[in-house]
Amino acid sequence: MNTRAPAKIRLYVEHPLGAGQSIPLTRDQAHYLFGVMRLGEGAAVLVFDGRNGEWLAEVSEAGKRGGTLVCREQTRPQQNPPDLWLLFAPIKKARTDFIVEKAAEMGAARICPVQTDFTNAERIRRDRLQAHAVEAAEQCGGTFVPEVAELARLDRVLADWPADRRLMFCDEALSGRASRLGAFFADQGARAAPWAILIGPEGGFSEAERARLAAMPQAVAVSLGPRILRADTAAVAALTLWQSTLGDWG
Amino acid sequence: MNTRAPAKIRLYVEHPLGAGQSIPLTRDQAHYLFGVMRLGEGAAVLVFDGRNGEWLAEVSEAGKRGGTLVCREQTRPQQNPPDLWLLFAPIKKARTDFIVEKAAEMGAARICPVQTDFTNAERIRRDRLQAHAVEAAEQCGGTFVPEVAELARLDRVLADWPADRRLMFCDEALSGRASRLGAFFADQGARAAPWAILIGPEGGFSEAERARLAAMPQAVAVSLGPRILRADTAAVAALTLWQSTLGDWG
Numbered sequence: 001m002n003t004r005a006p007a008k009i010r011l012y013v014e015h016p017l018g019a020g021q022s023i024p025l026t027r028d029q030a031h032y033l034f035g036v037m038r039l040g041e042g043a044a045v046l047v048f049d050g051r052n053g054e055w056l057a058e059v060s061e062a063g064k065r066g067g068t069l070v071c072r073e074q075t076r077p078q079q080n081p082p083d084l085w086l087l088f089a090p091i092k093k094a095r096t097d098f099i100v101e102k103a104a105e106m107g108a109a110r111i112c113p114v115q116t117d118f119t120n121a122e123r124i125r126r127d128r129l130q131a132h133a134v135e136a137a138e139q140c141g142g143t144f145v146p147e148v149a150e151l152a153r154l155d156r157v158l159a160d161w162p163a164d165r166r167l168m169f170c171d172e173a174l175s176g177r178a179s180r181l182g183a184f185f186a187d188q189g190a191r192a193a194p195w196a197i198l199i200g201p202e203g204g205f206s207e208a209e210r211a212r213l214a215a216m217p218q219a220v221a222v223s224l225g226p227r228i229l230r231a232d233t234a235a236v237a238a239l240t241l242w243q244s245t246l247g248d249w250g
Numbered sequence: 251m252n253t254r255a256p257a258k259i260r261l262y263v264e265h266p267l268g269a270g271q272s273i274p275l276t277r278d279q280a281h282y283l284f285g286v287m288r289l290g291e292g293a294a295v296l297v298f299d300g301r302n303g304e305w306l307a308e309v310s311e312a313g314k315r316g317g318t319l320v321c322r323e324q325t326r327p328q329q330n331p332p333d334l335w336l337l338f339a340p341i342k343k344a345r346t347d348f349i350v351e352k353a354a355e356m357g358a359a360r361i362c363p364v365q366t367d368f369t370n371a372e373r374i375r376r377d378r379l380q381a382h383a384v385e386a387a388e389q390c391g392g393t394f395v396p397e398v399a400e401l402a403r404l405d406r407v408l409a410d411w412p413a414d415r416r417l418m419f420c421d422e423a424l425s426g427r428a429s430r431l432g433a434f435f436a437d438q439g440a441r442a443a444p445w446a447i448l449i450g451p452e453g454g455f456s457e458a459e460r461a462r463l464a465a466m467p468q469a470v471a472v473s474l475g476p477r478i479l480r481a482d483t484a485a486v487a488a489l490t491l492w493q494s495t496l497g498d499w500g
Contacts, residue, residue, distance in 0.1 A: 079476065101480075105477055105479050105483050106477070106479075107476075107477055139478070139480070140477045140479065140480075141477060141478045142477050224499070225356075225493055225494075225497075225498065225499040226329065226499070227390045227392050228355075228391045229356070233356065236486040236487060236490070237487075237489075237490040239487075240474075243475055244475075248475065249473065249474070249475040
């Protein structure tokens with residue numbers, strides 16, 4: 001039997017949080033809190049806005065189409081993830097949703113869907129993916145919500161790549177000659193640099209993409225082991241390697 | 251445009267493979283190969299039996315309810331994963347399926363669903379989970395299929411725990427005082443030992459379970475970072491840490 005107190009609801013809100021601040025609720029939030037979860041006036045909720053940490057708030061007004069929370073006290077300081085982007089090629093809907101969810105849980109700062117030469121999905125619903133990132137942040141106890149960028153072509157993204165941002169890319173075809181992540185430690189600049197992880201599409205990279213990546217001084221190929229991983233598995237594995245080696249798991 | 255040759259179908263078969271060997275197909279396999287994939291006699295298929303590597307086989311007989319393949323030549327040697335078990339508490343159906351799929355992709359040798367004090371799922375469909383492990387092995391290019399064990403109570407599993415098998419357990423409540431995986435290197439026996447990974451249930455471990463784990467000399471607590479991970483994310487993250495540190499990603 002689980003005898004612990006039930007976990008409080010955690011809600012992401014756009015309104016800036018601060019002591020005594022009134023937080024207006026959207027219709028969807030009011031429906032969730034008062035219709036689905038049956039909270040009434042005086043009930044406690046945890047809220048975060050992605051910038052000002054987590055706060056304990058109290059329902060001061062509960063209506064069918066809206067309501068108000070009042071911020072009482074900060075329960076956790078703001079904790080931003082490292083400056084890490086996750087670039088991935090969208091795949092089937094459910095697995096794309098999973099990648100966004102996992103990227104938020106694993107502490108990516110920005111999630112960038114990219115269209116590669118072998119990507120099948122030609123469009124994404126950015127707003128739907130952003131909602132998945134919000135939900136994952138609510139679930140995982142984080143105070144930060146990664147932004148989901150618009151779908152962009154990988155060749156254009158790489159053409160404009162920032163000179164100082166390192167790029168760890170994971171490509172099964174390169175696993176034989178891929179660097180081990182441990183080698184990154186030899187380079188003292190790696191810890192201070194901004195980074196990105198690029199997960200290859202399920203169809204692999206094209207030769208043109210491989211050549212472009214190989215020519216980038218910022219890029220390093222990393223092996224994810226001897227088995228072929230699905231894109232969603234590869235995203236979690238790559239984020240784990242990075243976070244445990246260079247990120248905030250220390 | 252993807253100009254590469256289409257990937258060959260990979261099929262797990264129970265019949266032992268060897269040069270010239272005839273492989274009888276089940277009704278489901280015949281339906282898949284001849285009904286769904288429209289293969290005819292003479293078509294090539296890759297097969298593996300989990301023990302004798304991967305073989306190129308040819309359709310010698312194609313029927314509606316059955317058929318026969320003939321083994322031509324070995325295309326990959328048998329490659330077994332390290333002696334690593336994954337223990338996890340079953341959660342909602344789709345995420346339990348994901349955990350089994352990811353454990354197979356990530357190279358677990360045995361997958362053990364365990365019922366903890368706070369596990370909600372009281373039964374599992376072992377045959378369905380085993381089918382997921384087979385499908386994942388077919389997809390990931392592996393030659394090994396991990397066995398899915400019957401659901402067992404965690405307290406009984408720990409009471410019978412083998413003296414020589416190390417146990418890495420991942421518990422958010424312990425993250426503050428959890429060991430870092432790097433410390434394992436100090437212990438030279440860690441690389442040679444059989445291992446298991448235990449992923450905590452979504453409701454966390456009970457105090458009795460924590461006390462039991464803390465008292466086991468074989469057990470080590472490992473932190474999976476500052477955010478709370480869902481059980482399926484935690485399984486991939488823990489397998490990544492283990493495989494990249496002690497396993498076959500070297």
